[in-house]
Amino acid sequence: MGHQMHSFETAPALAEALADRVAAALSAALSARGEATLAVSGGSTPKAFFEALSTRDIEWPKIKVTLVDERFVPEDNPRSNHLLVKTHLLKNAAAMAQFVPLYRPEATIEEAAITASGIIPGMTGPFDVVILGMGTDGHTASFFPGGDHLAAALDLSLPRRVMTMEAPGAGEARLTLSFSALQDAGLLIVHIEGAEKKSVLDKAISGTDAAEMPIRAVLERAATTPEIYWAP
Numbered sequence: 001m002g003h004q005m006h007s008f009e010t011a012p013a014l015a016e017a018l019a020d021r022v023a024a025a026l027s028a029a030l031s032a033r034g035e036a037t038l039a040v041s042g043g044s045t046p047k048a049f050f051e052a053l054s055t056r057d058i059e060w061p062k063i064k065v066t067l068v069d070e071r072f073v074p075e076d077n078p079r080s081n082h083l084l085v086k087t088h089l090l091k092n093a094a095a096m097a098q099f100v101p102l103y104r105p106e107a108t109i110e111e112a113a114i115t116a117s118g119i120i121p122g123m124t125g126p127f128d129v130v131i132l133g134m135g136t137d138g139h140t141a142s143f144f145p146g147g148d149h150l151a152a153a154l155d156l157s158l159p160r161r162v163m164t165m166e167a168p169g170a171g172e173a174r175l176t177l178s179f180s181a182l183q184d185a186g187l188l189i190v191h192i193e194g195a196e197k198k199s200v201l202d203k204a205i206s207g208t209d210a211a212e213m214p215i216r217a218v219l220e221r222a223a224t225t226p227e228i229y230w231a232p
Protein backbone atom coordinates (compact mmCIF):
# COMPACT_ATOMS: atom_id res chain seq x y z
CA MET A 1 0.00 0.00 0.00
CA GLY A 2 1.37 3.43 -0.83
CA HIS A 3 0.58 6.94 0.15
CA GLN A 4 0.31 10.28 -1.59
CA MET A 5 2.35 13.24 -0.33
CA HIS A 6 1.19 16.86 -0.46
CA SER A 7 3.85 19.29 0.81
CA PHE A 8 3.25 22.99 1.41
CA GLU A 9 5.59 25.91 2.00
CA THR A 10 3.65 27.17 5.02
CA ALA A 11 1.15 25.88 7.56
CA PRO A 12 -1.49 28.50 6.60
CA ALA A 13 -1.24 27.41 2.93
CA LEU A 14 -1.74 23.80 4.03
CA ALA A 15 -4.75 24.74 6.17
CA GLU A 16 -6.49 26.50 3.27
CA ALA A 17 -5.75 23.74 0.75
CA LEU A 18 -6.84 20.99 3.12
CA ALA A 19 -10.04 22.88 3.96
CA ASP A 20 -10.82 23.17 0.23
CA ARG A 21 -10.14 19.47 -0.29
CA VAL A 22 -12.28 18.34 2.65
CA ALA A 23 -15.11 20.72 1.75
CA ALA A 24 -15.12 19.37 -1.82
CA ALA A 25 -15.23 15.75 -0.57
CA LEU A 26 -18.09 16.53 1.82
CA SER A 27 -19.99 18.39 -0.92
CA ALA A 28 -19.60 15.40 -3.26
CA ALA A 29 -20.97 13.09 -0.57
CA LEU A 30 -23.88 15.46 0.05
CA SER A 31 -24.70 15.48 -3.67
CA ALA A 32 -24.57 11.69 -3.81
CA ARG A 33 -26.40 10.79 -0.58
CA GLY A 34 -27.84 13.95 0.94
CA GLU A 35 -25.65 13.61 4.03
CA ALA A 36 -21.97 13.35 4.87
CA THR A 37 -19.72 12.19 7.69
CA LEU A 38 -16.42 13.62 8.91
CA ALA A 39 -14.13 12.32 11.65
CA VAL A 40 -11.39 14.67 12.86
CA SER A 41 -8.41 14.42 15.19
CA GLY A 42 -7.53 16.47 18.22
CA GLY A 43 -4.15 17.79 19.34
CA SER A 44 -2.56 21.09 18.47
CA THR A 45 -1.97 20.58 14.73
CA PRO A 46 -5.52 20.94 13.32
CA LYS A 47 -6.46 24.36 14.73
CA ALA A 48 -5.75 26.47 11.62
CA PHE A 49 -7.29 23.84 9.36
CA PHE A 50 -10.43 23.79 11.56
CA GLU A 51 -10.66 27.58 11.40
CA ALA A 52 -10.40 27.51 7.60
CA LEU A 53 -12.87 24.64 7.20
CA SER A 54 -15.41 26.40 9.45
CA THR A 55 -15.78 29.14 6.83
CA ARG A 56 -16.43 26.87 3.85
CA ASP A 57 -19.86 27.31 2.32
CA ILE A 58 -21.28 23.79 2.39
CA GLU A 59 -24.53 22.35 3.76
CA TRP A 60 -23.25 21.96 7.31
CA PRO A 61 -26.65 21.01 8.84
CA LYS A 62 -26.47 17.77 6.84
CA ILE A 63 -22.93 16.92 7.97
CA LYS A 64 -22.23 14.72 10.99
CA VAL A 65 -18.89 15.43 12.64
CA THR A 66 -17.18 13.28 15.24
CA LEU A 67 -13.70 12.66 16.63
CA VAL A 68 -11.31 9.83 15.82
CA ASP A 69 -10.25 9.82 19.47
CA GLU A 70 -10.90 11.52 22.78
CA ARG A 71 -9.62 11.61 26.32
CA PHE A 72 -12.06 10.27 28.93
CA VAL A 73 -12.71 13.78 30.19
CA PRO A 74 -15.79 16.01 29.92
CA GLU A 75 -16.10 18.75 27.36
CA ASP A 76 -15.05 21.55 29.73
CA ASN A 77 -11.65 19.95 30.43
CA PRO A 78 -8.87 21.94 28.68
CA ARG A 79 -7.46 18.67 27.27
CA SER A 80 -10.79 17.64 25.71
CA ASN A 81 -10.69 17.18 21.94
CA HIS A 82 -14.39 18.09 21.94
CA LEU A 83 -13.48 21.49 23.39
CA LEU A 84 -10.89 21.96 20.65
CA VAL A 85 -13.42 21.18 17.92
CA LYS A 86 -16.05 23.37 19.54
CA THR A 87 -13.62 26.28 19.79
CA HIS A 88 -12.03 26.07 16.35
CA LEU A 89 -14.39 24.18 14.00
CA LEU A 90 -18.00 24.41 15.17
CA LYS A 91 -18.26 28.14 14.41
CA ASN A 92 -18.98 30.38 11.41
CA ALA A 93 -20.84 28.31 8.78
CA ALA A 94 -19.84 25.05 10.52
CA ALA A 95 -21.73 26.02 13.68
CA MET A 96 -24.70 24.28 12.01
CA ALA A 97 -22.93 20.90 11.74
CA GLN A 98 -24.23 17.95 13.79
CA PHE A 99 -21.42 17.20 16.23
CA VAL A 100 -21.55 13.78 17.91
CA PRO A 101 -19.06 13.55 20.80
CA LEU A 102 -17.14 10.40 21.62
CA TYR A 103 -17.07 11.19 25.33
CA ARG A 104 -20.12 9.93 27.24
CA PRO A 105 -20.64 10.69 30.94
CA GLU A 106 -20.86 7.03 31.98
CA ALA A 107 -19.46 5.62 35.22
CA THR A 108 -16.69 3.77 33.39
CA ILE A 109 -14.82 4.31 30.15
CA GLU A 110 -15.85 0.82 29.01
CA GLU A 111 -19.52 1.79 29.29
CA ALA A 112 -18.79 5.06 27.50
CA ALA A 113 -17.19 3.13 24.61
CA ILE A 114 -20.25 0.88 24.28
CA THR A 115 -22.65 3.84 24.37
CA ALA A 116 -20.58 5.82 21.84
CA SER A 117 -20.37 2.82 19.49
CA GLY A 118 -24.16 2.85 19.24
CA ILE A 119 -24.46 6.58 18.57
CA ILE A 120 -21.62 8.01 16.58
CA PRO A 121 -21.58 8.08 12.77
CA GLY A 122 -19.28 5.81 10.78
CA MET A 123 -20.12 2.60 12.63
CA THR A 124 -22.26 1.11 9.87
CA GLY A 125 -20.17 2.09 6.85
CA PRO A 126 -17.16 4.15 5.77
CA PHE A 127 -16.78 7.80 6.76
CA ASP A 128 -16.71 10.22 3.86
CA VAL A 129 -13.65 11.96 5.31
CA VAL A 130 -11.23 11.00 8.09
CA ILE A 131 -8.47 13.36 9.23
CA LEU A 132 -5.72 11.67 11.23
CA GLY A 133 -2.86 13.29 13.08
CA MET A 134 0.36 11.72 14.29
CA GLY A 135 2.36 12.09 17.49
CA THR A 136 6.15 12.08 17.61
CA ASP A 137 5.94 8.56 19.07
CA GLY A 138 4.24 7.37 15.87
CA HIS A 139 0.74 7.14 17.38
CA THR A 140 -2.32 8.08 15.40
CA ALA A 141 -5.91 8.33 16.71
CA SER A 142 -5.30 6.75 20.16
CA PHE A 143 -3.30 3.86 18.72
CA PHE A 144 -0.36 4.33 21.07
CA PRO A 145 2.81 2.21 21.17
CA GLY A 146 2.39 -0.04 24.21
CA GLY A 147 -1.38 0.58 24.33
CA ASP A 148 -3.28 -2.06 26.29
CA HIS A 149 -5.71 -2.71 23.42
CA LEU A 150 -3.45 -1.79 20.50
CA ALA A 151 -3.49 -5.20 18.80
CA ALA A 152 -7.30 -5.36 18.87
CA ALA A 153 -7.60 -1.73 17.75
CA LEU A 154 -5.50 -2.45 14.64
CA ASP A 155 -7.13 -5.82 13.88
CA LEU A 156 -9.08 -5.42 10.63
CA SER A 157 -11.01 -8.63 11.23
CA LEU A 158 -12.79 -6.94 14.15
CA PRO A 159 -15.85 -4.72 13.61
CA ARG A 160 -16.04 -0.95 13.52
CA ARG A 161 -16.41 0.27 17.07
CA VAL A 162 -15.29 2.68 19.78
CA MET A 163 -12.59 1.18 21.99
CA THR A 164 -10.77 2.10 25.14
CA MET A 165 -7.01 2.61 25.25
CA GLU A 166 -4.51 3.16 28.02
CA ALA A 167 -0.81 3.63 27.31
CA PRO A 168 2.27 5.00 29.08
CA GLY A 169 2.49 7.98 26.68
CA ALA A 170 -1.22 8.75 26.48
CA GLY A 171 -1.92 10.57 29.74
CA GLU A 172 -5.62 10.10 30.41
CA ALA A 173 -7.45 6.92 29.41
CA ARG A 174 -8.69 7.27 25.86
CA LEU A 175 -11.64 6.48 23.65
CA THR A 176 -10.67 5.74 20.06
CA LEU A 177 -12.34 4.58 16.89
CA SER A 178 -10.98 1.22 15.76
CA PHE A 179 -8.71 1.09 12.71
CA SER A 180 -11.49 -0.87 10.96
CA ALA A 181 -13.72 2.21 11.27
CA LEU A 182 -11.14 4.63 9.87
CA GLN A 183 -9.14 2.90 7.16
CA ASP A 184 -11.76 2.77 4.40
CA ALA A 185 -12.86 6.42 4.46
CA GLY A 186 -13.71 8.00 1.12
CA LEU A 187 -10.90 10.46 1.78
CA LEU A 188 -8.20 9.47 4.29
CA ILE A 189 -5.87 12.29 5.33
CA VAL A 190 -2.82 12.26 7.60
CA HIS A 191 -2.13 15.87 8.64
CA ILE A 192 1.30 16.55 10.13
CA GLU A 193 3.43 19.65 10.52
CA GLY A 194 7.06 20.38 11.40
CA ALA A 195 10.46 18.89 10.67
CA GLU A 196 10.34 16.55 13.65
CA LYS A 197 7.12 14.90 12.53
CA LYS A 198 8.46 14.63 8.96
CA SER A 199 11.42 12.64 10.24
CA VAL A 200 9.07 10.48 12.36
CA LEU A 201 7.02 9.86 9.21
CA ASP A 202 10.17 8.97 7.23
CA LYS A 203 11.13 6.50 9.95
CA ALA A 204 7.63 5.00 9.86
CA ILE A 205 7.79 4.63 6.09
CA SER A 206 11.14 2.84 6.32
CA GLY A 207 9.87 0.10 8.67
CA THR A 208 6.99 -2.31 9.07
CA ASP A 209 6.32 -2.92 12.79
CA ALA A 210 2.96 -1.29 13.59
CA ALA A 211 3.28 -2.13 17.29
CA GLU A 212 6.38 0.11 17.39
CA MET A 213 4.83 2.90 15.29
CA PRO A 214 1.06 2.46 14.87
CA ILE A 215 0.89 5.03 12.03
CA ARG A 216 2.43 2.21 9.94
CA ALA A 217 -0.93 0.41 9.98
CA VAL A 218 -2.39 3.40 8.13
CA LEU A 219 0.50 3.63 5.68
CA GLU A 220 0.59 -0.09 4.93
CA ARG A 221 -2.85 -1.56 5.46
CA ALA A 222 -5.53 1.08 4.94
CA ALA A 223 -7.99 0.17 2.17
CA THR A 224 -7.99 3.83 1.09
CA THR A 225 -4.64 5.28 0.00
CA PRO A 226 -3.73 7.78 2.72
CA GLU A 227 -2.91 11.32 1.61
CA ILE A 228 -0.31 13.03 3.75
CA TYR A 229 -0.58 16.81 4.15
CA TRP A 230 2.64 18.27 5.50
CA ALA A 231 4.11 21.74 6.04
CA PRO A 232 7.30 22.74 7.89
Ligand SMILES: O=C1O[C@H](COP(=O)(O)O)[C@@H](O)[C@H](O)[C@H]1O
Pocket residue numbers: 041042043044045046068069070081132133134135136140141142
Ligand atom coordinates in the same frame (compact mmCIF):
# COMPACT_ATOMS: atom_id res chain seq x y z
O1 LIG B 1 -3.17 12.71 21.50
C1 LIG B 1 -3.38 13.14 20.39
O2 LIG B 1 -2.33 13.48 19.62
C2 LIG B 1 -2.37 13.38 18.19
C3 LIG B 1 -1.33 14.35 17.66
O3 LIG B 1 -1.54 15.62 18.27
P1 LIG B 1 -0.62 16.89 18.00
O4 LIG B 1 -0.85 17.79 19.19
O5 LIG B 1 0.80 16.42 17.92
O6 LIG B 1 -1.10 17.49 16.73
C4 LIG B 1 -3.77 13.64 17.64
O7 LIG B 1 -3.81 13.27 16.29
C5 LIG B 1 -4.81 12.87 18.46
O8 LIG B 1 -6.11 13.08 17.95
C6 LIG B 1 -4.75 13.35 19.87
O9 LIG B 1 -5.73 12.76 20.68
